Amino acid sequence: MGIHQAANQLEQRKMDIKPRVGLLIIGIILLGANLRAPLTSVGPLVTSIRDNLGISNTLSGSLTTLPLLSFALLSPFAPRIARRFGMELTLFLSLVLLTIGIGMRSVGGVPTLFIGTILIGLAIAIGNVLLPSLIKHNFARNIGLMTGIYAVSMNLCGAIGSGISIPLASSSGLGWAGALGCWGILSLITVFLWMPQLRRPFNSGKDVQTAQKDKKINLWRSGLAWQITFSMGLQSFIFYTVITWMPEILEQKGMNADEAGWMLSIMQLAVIPITFLVPILAGRLQSQRLLVVPPVIFLISGIFGILSGSTLFIPVCMILIGIGVGTIFSLSMMFFSLRTQSTHEATELSGMAQSFGYLLAAIGPVLFGLLHDITHSWTLPLLMLAAISALIFIVGMRAGNNEYVTTQ
Known part of the structure; x- marks a missing residue:
C-alpha cells in the first residue's frame, strides 16, 4: 500500500509541475517582450514629443540616454534586491514599476515624461539582470533554448515597437502619449500572468539551498x-x-x-x-x-x-x-x-x-x-x-x- 501511495504522490507531483513550468515559460516570454518595446517605441516619436511639449533637442535626446543610465545605475544592485526579496517577487515588483512608469510617461507633461522614463529604465534594468539567472536556475538543461526564446521575444517586440509607433500616433489618432501608453497594456497583462510564480516559485527550494551555500x-x-x-x-x-x-x-x-x-x-x-x-x-x-x-x-x-x-x-x-x-x-x-x-x-x-x-x-x-x-x-x-x-x-x-x- 505504501508503494502505491508513493507512486501516486510522485505521479501527482509530475502532473502538478507541468502547468507550473508552462506558466513560467509564458511568464519568461512576456517578461522578455517588456524589456525593449517601451524603449524602442520612443525613437520614432521623439520629434512629435519635442514639438508638442516645446522642449529642446537636448532634452528630447535624453529620452534615449536616461534609460541606459538607469540600467547602469541599478544593475549592480539588482542581485542584492533579488536575494533580499526573492527573484520572483523582485521581477513582479519591477513589472508593477514598469506599468506605473509607462502610465506616468503618457500623461502628457514634461515632468511626468522624464520621471516615467526613469522609472521604466529602472524597472527594465531589473529584468535585464535577473532573467538570465532565472533561466539558469529553472532550466539548467535547456539554458540555450530558453535564452533563445526570451531573446526572440525581446527583439521581436522591440522591432514591432519601432515600427508601429508612428501609425499608432497618427493613423489611430492616439498621439505620441497614447502610442507610448499602449505598452502599459502588455506590462499589465504580464503582471497578472506572473502572479502564480509568487504563490509557488518553481524550484525555489533549490534556490534557497544554493543561496545559503x-x-x-x-x-x-x-x-x-x-x-x-x-x-x-x-x-x-x-x-x-x-x-x-x-x-x-x-x-x-x-x-x-x-x-x-x-x-x-x-x-x-x-x-x-x-x-x-x-x-x-x-x-x-x-x-x-x-x-x-x-x-x-x-x-x-x-x-x-x-x-x-x-x-x-x-x-x-x-x-x-x-x-x-x-x-x-x-x-x-x-x-x-x-x-x-x-x-x-x-x-x-x-x-x-x-x-x-x-x-x-x-x-x-x-x-x-x-x-x-x-x-x-x-x-x-x-x-x-x-x-x-x-x-x-x-x-x-x-x-x-x-x-x-x-x-x-
Missing part, C-alpha cells in the same frame, strides 16, 4: 568576468550608436527618412533568428570561441560597406551589422550562465556586465556625435565602430574559453 564573491577582480563585461558593453556601444545615428548617415547618402527608418527595421529583424539559434548552438559547445569570429567579420564588413558610399548594398550592410550585434548579444547572455557555477554567480555577473555595458552604451552615441562635429565627416566615427568590433574579437575569444569566473 554560496560564499561572498567579488567578480570585479575576475579577469574573465571583465572580458565578458567588455563583450557585453562593446556590442551595446555599437548597437545603440547605430540606432541613434544611422538614419541621419543614410539620409546624407541619399535615402529619405522612411527608407532610412526601414533600414533600422531590417537590422533589428535580422537579429531575431540569430538570437534564437546562437544560444542553442553555444549551449552545446564546450568552448564558444569559434562563434566569436563570424559576427566580428560581419560587423566590420557592414561598417566598411556603409563607408563605401554605395546605397545599393546598404540593406545587406544593415543585415550584416544586425547579425553581428545579435550574435555577440546572445553570446553575452549565455556567458552569464555558462561561465558561472550557481544562480548567485550568474546574477552577480549579469549585474556587473550590464551595469558597465549600458554605461558604455550611453557614452557611444555622444562620442560618435562628437567625432562627427570635430571632423564634419562620418568616416572617423564609423572607423571607430570598426575598431570597437576588433576589440570585441579580442575580449570575445577570452570570454569564450571553457572556464568559470571564480575558478580561473
Whole structure:
C-alpha cells in the first residue's frame, strides 16, 4: 500500500509541475517582450514629443540616454534586491514599476515624461539582470533554448515597437502619449500572468539551498568576468550608436527618412533568428570561441560597406551589422550562465556586465556625435565602430574559453 501511495504522490507531483513550468515559460516570454518595446517605441516619436511639449533637442535626446543610465545605475544592485526579496517577487515588483512608469510617461507633461522614463529604465534594468539567472536556475538543461526564446521575444517586440509607433500616433489618432501608453497594456497583462510564480516559485527550494551555500564573491577582480563585461558593453556601444545615428548617415547618402527608418527595421529583424539559434548552438559547445569570429567579420564588413558610399548594398550592410550585434548579444547572455557555477554567480555577473555595458552604451552615441562635429565627416566615427568590433574579437575569444569566473 505504501508503494502505491508513493507512486501516486510522485505521479501527482509530475502532473502538478507541468502547468507550473508552462506558466513560467509564458511568464519568461512576456517578461522578455517588456524589456525593449517601451524603449524602442520612443525613437520614432521623439520629434512629435519635442514639438508638442516645446522642449529642446537636448532634452528630447535624453529620452534615449536616461534609460541606459538607469540600467547602469541599478544593475549592480539588482542581485542584492533579488536575494533580499526573492527573484520572483523582485521581477513582479519591477513589472508593477514598469506599468506605473509607462502610465506616468503618457500623461502628457514634461515632468511626468522624464520621471516615467526613469522609472521604466529602472524597472527594465531589473529584468535585464535577473532573467538570465532565472533561466539558469529553472532550466539548467535547456539554458540555450530558453535564452533563445526570451531573446526572440525581446527583439521581436522591440522591432514591432519601432515600427508601429508612428501609425499608432497618427493613423489611430492616439498621439505620441497614447502610442507610448499602449505598452502599459502588455506590462499589465504580464503582471497578472506572473502572479502564480509568487504563490509557488518553481524550484525555489533549490534556490534557497544554493543561496545559503554560496560564499561572498567579488567578480570585479575576475579577469574573465571583465572580458565578458567588455563583450557585453562593446556590442551595446555599437548597437545603440547605430540606432541613434544611422538614419541621419543614410539620409546624407541619399535615402529619405522612411527608407532610412526601414533600414533600422531590417537590422533589428535580422537579429531575431540569430538570437534564437546562437544560444542553442553555444549551449552545446564546450568552448564558444569559434562563434566569436563570424559576427566580428560581419560587423566590420557592414561598417566598411556603409563607408563605401554605395546605397545599393546598404540593406545587406544593415543585415550584416544586425547579425553581428545579435550574435555577440546572445553570446553575452549565455556567458552569464555558462561561465558561472550557481544562480548567485550568474546574477552577480549579469549585474556587473550590464551595469558597465549600458554605461558604455550611453557614452557611444555622444562620442560618435562628437567625432562627427570635430571632423564634419562620418568616416572617423564609423572607423571607430570598426575598431570597437576588433576589440570585441579580442575580449570575445577570452570570454569564450571553457572556464568559470571564480575558478580561473
